[in-house]
Amino acid sequence: MHIYVHVPFCDSICSYCDFFRVKTTPQLIDKYIEALRKEINLYDIKNIKTIYFGGGTPSALSVNQIDELLSLFDGYLDNVEEYTFEANPENLDIEKLRILKKHGVNRISLGVQTLNDKLLVLLNRKHRSEDVLGIINLIHSVGIHNISIDMMYALPYQSVEEFKDHLATIVNWPITHVSIYSLTIEEHSEFARKHIDALDNELEGIMYEEGVRILEENGFIRYEVANFGRENYHSRHNLGYWNYDPYYGLGPGAVGFIDNVRYENTHNLVDYFDGKYRIEEEYTDLKEQMFEYIMVGLRKCEGISLQSYYDKFNVHLDEVYKDAIRKNINKGWLEINNGNLRATKDGMQFLHTVLIDFMSDD
Ligand code: SF4
Known part of the structure; x- marks a missing residue:
């Protein structure tokens, strides 16, 4: 934590x-x-x-x-x-x-x-x-x-x-x-x-x-x-953050992620002083977790370990997102190397576009 x-x-x-x-x-x-x-x-x-x-x-x-x-x-x-x-x-x-x-x-x-x-x-x-x-x-x-x-x-x-x-x-x-x-x-x-x-x-x-x-x-x-x-x-x-670990966000304006609930604290200091800490909280369901893990993980240069994805979600990343992965490997934006899926140097610049493919491929 x-x-x-x-x-x-x-x-x-x-x-x-x-x-x-x-x-x-x-x-x-x-x-x-x-x-x-x-x-x-x-x-x-x-x-x-x-x-x-x-x-x-x-x-x-x-x-x-x-x-x-x-x-x-x-x-x-x-x-x-x-x-x-x-x-x-x-x-x-x-x-x-x-x-x-x-x-x-x-x-x-x-x-x-x-x-x-x-x-x-x-x-x-x-x-x-x-x-x-x-x-x-x-x-x-x-x-x-x-x-x-x-x-x-x-x-x-x-x-x-x-x-x-x-x-x-x-x-x-x-x-x-x-x-x-x-x-x-x-x-x-x-x-x-x-x-x-x-x-x-x-x-x-x-x-x-x-x-x-x-x-x-x-x-x-x-x-x-x-x-x-x-x-x-x-x-x-x-x-x-990029390994998708849970974390406490404390203080006004902080964001936290605990037990798969993402929350945001108030930006209003008076409310914060009154103990009205959170203004928003949302449960992240399994499908969202599976996508968010990729969204943050691909920011790392080493990418995402296929084995740790399986250990966490009990499904194979390269099967669930087969089409998005194949498409972006063909473009030269993703690669699988030593058991890790990662963005190439070019892919790093277009992560947003890469992730849109993952979003529509589940
Ligand atoms: S004004 Fe904004 S950018 Fe400047 S130190 Fe404060 S938080 Fe940082």
Whole structure:
């Protein structure tokens, strides 16, 4: 089992952001921690393998708030292998890092996005590129050595060369993992209001290809469409999603999947504080589970083990979805290799289309 905790507070709002978050307010955070404590008590939580604090900006909380927040999870750490805390460079400091270390956090995911300061201003990010390496070294200084960096591409005014240069810089830093995301202009973001466009699809594709090449050439193994890790540093939490493991989603706006029920928590803080946690829950029937397992599993570069599919559903994947598999193997988008069904390099780019074939083939 895994736990995702949504911390919906940010000191400032990024121009591209459409996530659920509110401006950091001490009183709201205190109420949030109290409501979260009650939400945790609703569940019989045990045998947790990974915990992930995402946001929002978890590092926007004060030292004491982080201490209080993480102490809610101290009792669930016996089997935890990976404990991640998302942070932005501008609000992480040595005191916060010591508290994270004290509570067993062993992985930091750092929102870097770009090393171009002008673009950071345009994105309304508050750190500057020269701060980042110092923060990475600070993280190491408290004994946390598993560090992931988020980078964005297809940003307005960003060139392919610049993106390549930035990746070529960060691969020499002492980090273990890189996630790359293309900018999408979300309807309710500041960029959408200002009618700012992302780069065109062709440039976006070139940046992705070049990004993959540079990261792989420098020892970062692509294990999912957008995620690259050094050996033994592939995110166990994210692999949990792609392996279709159940997980608790805690906090306002979080999504969870327990006993084949997918649920979403309220985005309304007042409701959350009142204990009205879930706004939606839906049972996933066997047919949906069989499809969703493929939907998430094909995101992994290793694909889906035919044997584990049989072990889970007692049917052969390559028989149930015979037509979809044959069609996409003929197109060069899927392959069966060492007992795994997986997307080829081309297929990764057209996963959506591949999955439509699976949807209509059951
Ligand atoms: S830090 Fe993340 S959640 Fe907060 S505004 Fe920026 S993109 Fe949105």
